[in-house]
Amino acid sequence: MxxxxxxxxxxxxxxxxxxxxxxxxxxxxxxxxxxxxxxxxxxxxxxxxxxxxxxxxxxxxxxxxxxxxxxxxxxxxxxxxxxxxxxxxxxxxxxxxxxxxxxxxxxxxxxxxxxxxxxxxxxxxxxxxxxxxxxxxxxxxxxxxxxxxxxxxxxxxxxxxxxxxxDISSCGPAFMAYLLGRLVDAAVEVAGIRREEAERMAGEMLLGTGMLLTAGGLCPQDIIARVAVPGGITEEALKLLDRELGGTFTRLIGSTHAKFREDAEKVAELLREG
CATH class of the missing domain: 3.40.50.720 (NAD(P)-binding Rossmann-like Domain)
Known part of the structure; x- marks a missing residue:
């Protein structure tokens, strides 16, 4: 077989x-x-x-x-x-x-x-x-x-x-890798940490976060609640992310859906012609 x-x-x-x-x-x-x-x-x-x-x-x-x-x-x-x-x-x-x-x-x-x-x-x-x-x-x-x-x-x-x-399962790794890359870039630029070291930390962090979301039984809000204590550093950073990102992911999904519709229409047209 x-x-x-x-x-x-x-x-x-x-x-x-x-x-x-x-x-x-x-x-x-x-x-x-x-x-x-x-x-x-x-x-x-x-x-x-x-x-x-x-x-x-x-x-x-x-x-x-x-x-x-x-x-x-x-x-x-x-x-x-x-x-x-x-x-x-x-x-x-x-x-x-x-x-x-x-x-x-x-x-x-x-x-x-x-x-x-x-x-x-x-x-x-x-x-x-x-x-x-x-x-x-x-x-x-x-x-x-x-x-x-x-x-x-x-x-x-x-x-x-x-x-x-x-978008979540197949494109998601690229989206998360992009965000992680930007975090590493900022760490290197602002703090002077070696890129290899920052990338290793970031990779282990993402792996552990994935485990919390699967085997650990947590949802994203659970993780945020456990890390971002009131008045703490993480909470302040999350406020900045919320202000800056706003509707970014809504627009991102809109763009992938638009491209999908365009591709699907092209395929349908080619199949009709064939």
Whole structure:
């Protein structure tokens, strides 16, 4: 039984590496294809046993579980290419949020799902968002979530909430890393601490905060209440953040939703033309 990956860019290669590192899949259970064949061949050299397919069609035909890891604009051509090589019993998983389940089900046989992974899956952590099509059976969910559990915590979400869920789970690491980077920059500039030291402290702080929010059973307000004592330094700093940030995150979510709608409309138009 082979698991295929079409597209070995950033997220496709993260999934392949994470599944192998976790033991969820062995290299010899995987086949990968990329529009630039040399990229798939490089993965095959990195992970002996992994097969580099010569084309997307070849990977689709060989796979029982198939991950589609390409950009939204590449989907119309990809779907035309692989449709004749897909099967009704095949489990086909897109990791591209602006491509809708019904669009995939209209053009491919098989059991269709979407999974939104996270860069955190590379260290076998974070969530993997699961969205299921109409042909998915309970055993298909169990099979897919068992595999995803080797690298993440699978969470089922409704397709209507794909974008906001992705903002938190998939885009969130970049947002938090940006804020952490700005904190480190300020620490280096104002206090003269070595950047490497500040980054190490910041990373450990973020890891510990994540543990409090998960295993520790706390919510963000709980953490704030425990750290920001009345009249203290943290409370004063939080007042500044509240004044300065204001509606920043509301605008941030507005911008991601606008981009999502733009991408989804482009995909729909390309699929109509195809």
């Amino acid at each position: 082979l698991t295929g990956f079409i597209g070995t860019g950033s997220m496709g290669s993260i999934l392949i590496e994470a599944f192998i590192r976790s033991g969820g899949l062995r290299p010899e259970e995987m086949v990968a294809a990329n529009r630039t064949p040399a990229k798939a061949e490089r993965l095959a050299r990195q992970f002996p046993g992994l097969q580099a397919a010569g084309s997307a069609a070849e990977a689709a035909e060989a796979s029982d579980l198939l991950f589609l890891c390409v950009k939204p604009g590449d989907f119309p051509e990809l779907l035309r290419t692989i449709a004749p090589h897909c099967r009704p019993d095949q489990l086909i998983v897109s990791i591209t949020s602006p491509v809708m389940l019904n669009q995939l089900e209209d053009r491919l046989p098989g059991k269709i799902a979407k999974v939104i992974p996270s860069v955190t899956n590379l260290v076998l952590s974070g969530a993997a968002l699961c969205i299921y099509g109409s042909r998915i059976e309970p055993e298909d969910k169990k099979r897919l979530e068992w595999l995803l559990a080797s690298i993440s915590r699978p969470l089922e979400v409704a397709e209507d909430f794909t974008r906001i869920s992705s």
